[in-house]
Amino acid sequence: xxxxxxxxxxxxxxxxxxxxxxxxxxxxxxxxxxxxxxxxxxxxxxxxxxxxxxxxxxxxxxxxxxxxxxxxxxxxxxxxxxxxxxxxxxxxxxxxxxxxxxxxxxxxxxxxxxxxxxxxxxxxxxxxxxxxxxxxxxxxxxxxxxxxxxxxxxxxxxxxxxxxxxxxxxxxxxxxxxxxxxxxxx
Numbered sequence: 001x002x003x004x005x006x007x008x009x010x011x012x013x014x015x016x017x018x019x020x021x022x023x024x025x026x027x028x029x030x031x032x033x034x035x036x037x038x039x040x041x042x043x044x045x046x047x048x049x050x051x052x053x054x055x056x057x058x059x060x061x062x063x064x065x066x067x068x069x070x071x072x073x074x075x076x077x078x079x080x081x082x083x084x085x086x087x088x089x090x091x092x093x094x095x096x097x098x099x100x101x102x103x104x105x106x107x108x109x110x111x112x113x114x115x116x117x118x119x120x121x122x123x124x125x126x127x128x129x130x131x132x133x134x135x136x137x138x139x140x141x142x143x144x145x146x147x148x149x150x151x152x153x154x155x156x157x158x159x160x161x162x163x164x165x166x167x168x169x170x171x172x173x174x175x176x177x178x179x180x181x182x183x184x185x186x
Contacts, residue, residue, distance in 0.1 A: 037113040
């Protein structure tokens with residue numbers, strides 16, 4: 001049975017409505033995945049994430065025996081660089097090191113908007129714990145997992161787990177201290 005022009009229009013409207021409906025539904029679910037901080041202050045969170053992301057691009061972790069030392073080094077680095085980076089009139093940025101919250105004790109809490117949870121060469125149990133910690137923090141804050149000296153295949157596996165569990169809004173940021181040493185030898 002041939003379609004007339006009116007039938008084609010109706011089909012087009014139905015398909016377009018389905019596409020728009022799917023987009024609205026996806027947006028609804030994406031909105032549901034946002035942290036409370038993103039819902040409360042989307043522009044402020046975006047500004048903060050851009051700022052901290054740029055600083056992390058330049059951070060060189062060095063080598064320490066314990067995870068706490070890496071966390072303290074990152075905390076001091078961010079504090080120092082933020083003093084240099086922020087211009088007059090820009091909002092201030094507060095950093096808290098291992099502060100107790102209703103959601104646990106994140107390694108670094110920035111402006112009550114962004115959590116950095118740090119792990120050094122985590123074994124499977126520590127990676128599982130990292131996922132649980134980040135999942136809990138991500139309800140309230142944007143959450144980034146900073147992993148140091150974690151093999152690339154383990155980083156990829158961690159990202160795949162987060163994706164499979166629809167937790168891909170938790171960003172994994174890898175650093176490799178050994179890579180810097182290898183570059184120096186070349």
